[in-house]
Amino acid sequence: xxxxxxxxxxxxxxxxxxxxxxxxxxPYTDSLSLTLNEFYTTTxxxxxxxxxxxxxxxxxxxVSEHNQQKLAHFMDLIRNQxxxxxxxxxxxxxxxxxxxxxxxxxxxFAALAAAASKAAELNLSATELSRLARRGSGSATxxxxxxxxxxxxxxxxxxxxxxxxxxxxxxxxxxIAILIDTSVKKVSSRSGMQNVVATSPYYPAWQEVVKNDxxxxxxxxxxxxxxxxxxxxxxxxxxxxxxxxxxxxxFTYFNAASLTAMDMIHDLRSNGINCYYTLDAGPxxxxxxxxxxxxxxxxxxxxxxxxxxxxxxxxxxxIQYLK
Ligand code: DP6
Numbered sequence: 001x002x003x004x005x006x007x008x009x010x011x012x013x014x015x016x017x018x019x020x021x022x023x024x025x026x027p028y029t030d031s032l033s034l035t036l037n038e039f040y041t042t043t044x045x046x047x048x049x050x051x052x053x054x055x056x057x058x059x060x061x062x063v064s065e066h067n068q069q070k071l072a073h074f075m076d077l078i079r080n081q082x083x084x085x086x087x088x089x090x091x092x093x094x095x096x097x098x099x100x101x102x103x104x105x106x107x108x109f110a111a112l113a114a115a116a117s118k119a120a121e122l123n124l125s126a127t128e129l130s131r132l133a134r135r136g137s138g139s140a141t142x143x144x145x146x147x148x149x150x151x152x153x154x155x156x157x158x159x160x161x162x163x164x165x166x167x168x169x170x171x172x173x174x175x176i177a178i179l180i181d182t183s184v185k186k187v188s189s190r191s192g193m194q195n196v197v198a199t200s201p202y203y204p205a206w207q208e209v210v211k212n213d214x215x216x217x218x219x220x221x222x223x224x225x226x227x228x229x230x231x232x233x234x235x236x237x238x239x240x241x242x243x244x245x246x247x248x249x250x251f252t253y254f255n256a257a258s259l260t261a262m263d264m265i266h267d268l269r270s271n272g273i274n275c276y277y278t279l280d281a282g283p284x285x286x287x288x289x290x291x292x293x294x295x296x297x298x299x300x301x302x303x304x305x306x307x308x309x310x311x312x313x314x315x316x317x318x319i320q321y322l323k
Contacts, residue, residue: 001086003118004044004323007110007143008316010035011175011278011286013233014213015240016138016151017189017206018197025138026160028197029210031151032217033142036175037316041104043092043111044322045119051087058092058108074109074136075116082120090116105189109136110143114319129319130161146318148221150214169315171224174294176287178301179309180257187251189281192244199248209239230276230288237278253282260304261285268300 016031054075056063063071071090079085092111094104113133117124124132126144134141134151141160142149147167154160187195197203213236220228244251258279265277265287275289275297289297294312301310 001047001119001121002044003115003321004042005111005114005118006040006042006320006322007107007114007140008035008037008146008318009039009041009104009107010139010142010149011280012139012142013148013229013278013288014210014217014236015280017240017243018193018203019138020153022194024157024160025134025141026156027138027151027153028203029207030153030214031142031210032165032214033139033149033151034169034173034175035143035146035149035316035318036313038096038177038311038313039104039107040095040316041092041107041111042095042322043090043108043115045112045115046089047086047119048089049086051089054087054090056090056092059094060091070136071112074112077132077135078116078120078122081117081122084120088116088119105137106139106143109133109140110319112136113140114144114321118321126319127161127163130163131157134160144319147315150218164318165218165221167318171226172291173226173229173315174289174291175313176289176294176297176301177311177313178261178285178287178305179311180261180283180285180305181255182284187244187253187281192251192253192281195249195251196243196247200243200246202243202246206239206243209236226288226290227274227276230274233278233288234276241279253279255283257305258283258285261301264300264304268297273297 010033012033014032016027018028020026020028054072056071110133130141130144142151142162145164147169148165149162151162217232277285
């Protein structure tokens with residue numbers, strides 16, 4: 001009863017920001033993301049009759065009390081589905097170029113869902129696996145698949161899952177992650193989105209924004225139009241971040257360096273280089289562009305941020321099982 005799996009991080013081009021159901025992690029809106037090849041988590045799970053509780057390690061270190069509870073709760077879902085009462089050794093390793101706190105919950109829960117369900121011999125389909133990963137972290141539901149992926153919000157546990165839009169992505173779409181600040185974020189996405197849903201007067205408008213953006217983004221992907229993809233993603237991200245500013249209490253994930261990076265992208269654009277930005281629940285800026293423009297963009301950004309803080313990523317694969 002052992003299995004090991006690898007999952008890659010994804011970055012949302014149309015953001016998920018708000019839960020209708022906290023327990024089942026059902027979102028208010030659909031969302032759409034790009035799975036990246038550079039950032040991933042490898043997790044192994046071994047069920048063991050000798051154990052009286054689950055034992056977790058991340059990067060060979062024991063996990064915090066808070067994470068221990070979150071992970072054990074997730075393992076209970078596996079035990080319930082399999083109808084057994086075995087505990088497991090769970091070892092997880094985050095592979096990032098340098099120690100960057102980049103969207104690791106998406107790859108972490110996708111890898112755990114895959115390894116734990118395989119070790120428990122649950123034989124899940126990709127859709128069922130996506131639903132299971134969702135219960136750990138919303139964005140993990142999309143990391144089951146490679147390339148461009150859509151999460152259908154659904155209306156219950158059965159109907160809320162991701163599916164691939166384009167697993168190959170052969171039209172030069174690339175992303176640079178600017179590692180601005182890699183420490184743990186001050187406001188977790190979980191509590192940040194809860195606050196926004198409860199207090200931002202703009203939340204109803206956000207739901208309309210996402211409805212329109214999903215349609216426009218899928219059309220842009222069909223046309224393989226990177227400029228349009230970038231434009232829609234940037235606008236969508238700014239509208240998500242406007243929600244945090246309009247919450248009570250108001251908060252923001254931007255810091256001064258994030259604003260500098262956004263400014264530089266605007267400058268590059270006015271000089272004819274097509275590039276766009278998106279940000280998640282933290283200050284790190286991700287740049288969207290066609291790979292033919294990579295060198296110019298890297299040259300401009302490295303003057304400000306240093307070459308070692310720029311990570312180029314291409315579209316990455318879905319879940320992989322390891323021997
Ligand atoms: C800004 O998936 O981390 O990255 O479901 O509470 O675990 P939980 O939240 P999480 O939120 C991701 C928020 C985001 C946008 C996105 O990935 O769609």
